[in-house]
Amino acid sequence: MTAGDVREASAPRTRRRTRLRRILGGRLALWAAFVLVHAALVQLNLWAPGWPLGDVVGVYRVWAMNAADGYVRMGIDVPWVYPILAFAPMTAALAFGSAWYGQTWLGIVVLLDAVAFAILLGSRRLSRTRRLAAWWWLAFLALLGPIALGRIDAVTVPIAMAGLLWAAGRPRVAAVLLTIGAWVKVWPAALFGALLIASRKRGDVMTVAASLSVGILGVSLLAGSGLNALGFVAEQADRGLQIEAPLALAWLWQIVGGSPAVRIYYDREILTFQIAGPGADVAAALTTPIMAVGVVAVLLLGVRAARRGAPFGRLLPPLALAFAVVLMLANKVGSPQFVTWLAAPVVLGLVLRPRRFAVPALLAAGIALLTQLIYPYWYDWLLVAHPVLVFALTVKVLLLVVLLAWCVRAVWQAGGGRVQRRPADARTHEEE
Template sequence: MTDGARREASAHRLRRFLGSRAALWTGFALVHAAIIWLNLAAPGYPLGDVTAVYRHWAENAAHGWLRMGIDAPWVYPILAFAPMTVALAFGSAWYAQTWLAIVTVLNALAFGVLIGRAGLSRPRRIAAWWWLGFLALLGPIAFGRIDAITVPFAITGLLWAAGRPRVAAVLLTIGAWIKVWPAALVAALVIAVRRRLEVLTVAVSLSVGILGVSLLAGAGENAVGFVAEQAGRGLQIEAPLAVGWLWQIVAGSKSVRIVYDRQILTFQIDGPGADAAAALTTPLMALGVLVVVLIGIRAVRRGAAFGRLLPPLALSFVVVLMLANKVGSPQFATWLAAPVILGLVLRPARFAVPALVAASIALLTHIIYPYWYGWLLIADPAFVFMLTIKSLLLVVLLVWGIRSLWKLGSSRSQRSLVRDVGAVSTTMDLDDN
């Protein structure tokens, strides 16, 4: 055998290994081990919210002193308390490790659904490797907030949306009652799926049940207190709308400064127009969501196939929530994983651009937080520039998503509808995987 033939044979064996479940699960273990180590050992206090805030809330409830969301208003929906409490299972000293184990187990379940049990298709391999790369680029924040609990629910819900829409509705609704953002995926599902009444009934019934249990526990109006708590926030420095004020600080403005809100535990903008901008985010978000809803309905009415519609629709909803958000915390980048993974499973070539953009957003997020976050807190020009690029990349994702939705109603999309239906139905039938 010639040297060229040997190299070709070695490359072939490597490609076969990388496409195997053994390689994927090895990659999963290595990436998760690295992120766990970073959360426990890296500088910048990456698990600060988990160990200093979540654990405090959980311990107060365990001692019967104060149950957040029941005895007092809370910034999160009521089900967020479940993983925070479960993380106390092995005692307060092991709270961080237990939290990281919970996230890893949930990710493993979603990863198992992604790669399936039957033949491992090329799109699923691509999506699985992309997710692992995305997590590695995003770093500690991928695990270190309550959002990490909701991402596996969102991924699994979207992957099961075609074959098991009611189960998908359950998973996404549970996710929304942990952290609100998966509600956008419920909306996307209601628009895209034919059995929308079933999905809506499941989501509403489950929500009523969760609210009912909260009221029976004595929550009263605190059961929905997270709505008012979010509305009362100021403009956080990571929010896309805050970029203009950060550049004013860079330019030497004395009227704009970064302050710490001890009630919400966030760094916010204090300066002319900042409060007005924060108040503007809610109607701006509502308007953005309405635009996506209308364009999505337009695509449905013109016969867009479910598998072609759901990925860009879900992505557009998620990006609207990120762009028109007064908070803009670094963990919000985790939200991008679910719609991008779905898009890579269904249409890998088409979703190459948003996959690359989302990965770039993850990398920029990791550079900014947690290791060198202090530089952003003093409005260092380089870090304000990176935050600006990150915000512009979110705009790129939204433009891509809206453009894709709009084109679904065109004559060209209608001509390709029949071709795509067969491919999508084969890819989305997860009951066989």
């Protein structure tokens, strides 16, 4: 067979591969995958073992029904563990009645994800980087499993993602979205901090966020909240050391080793499983100052990079991711839904700098998979400190440490002075 014959025989296969890549790279395939992934996650939330929708139907629904019946409004009549706007989606999920609360909640989250997905894909010609980021997000959701939809964090992720994606061209809109997200669940405030450091329109961003926050607090006060509107600060401070928290590993391994001095118990006030043992309360108290030190360290790194002229598109993604990971590692709670926080900054990084963000994208995917293995399917084993589950949690924490190290290095390099300022830098990187 001649070389010409080989080329002629391989031509149909090449055309088929090209056609397949074109189909998979189109909007129709991406939206079909979006529907399939979310349909699977909805089914898992409704039917998977471990009751993954437990917090939604067992806790959120009770809060919403108590308010609807005029009994008590969380965050208004009494202090609450969440910021005041968290009550909005919880109340909205009662739209079709108590019996359909779980399904309505899932519908709200899927709708918010669809809006963020549409923003990610954009209205122009679909770029390679946005296509890559979209496929990664869908894979991340599938690896993370039902927890990706079944907590209040799931409401804030698409809001935060839209804010970061609009940060370069619409910083005021980004500030509005991230501020709203922070008043639903605190963590988007970390992304807002990254935006404030990286943006050249810091005054506008800060003004928008401050004005909106004053408005939210003002409405809460008019509703009769008093200091209860800020009660989530004290409520978080009173928590003990939850078993999924990174610092809890030291005590979990003691249980694995047979220590009778350490045990796992259920706190009926906070509704979480926590650690009891020598030094556990001290460790829980230390998480807040440790978190503060970590946040300040990342902030100083970001300020250094910004002052040295780091381009917006090179600084914002790793800085936002660094803030999110610090909040996860230094957290006394460590709930599995916290992993959802990684999605927004990683998606932004893949849109702007896909080659550089390959490592954090893979690390985040691995963290998501380990999270689903732990919760909800084998969570009962973690409650008895089974060595396999404690080991899986340890690997997850180590991956988070590696991810933080990557972020710190990336932020430091962004301020290395080797890159000159360019206007609209965040958009130029999308063609990488």
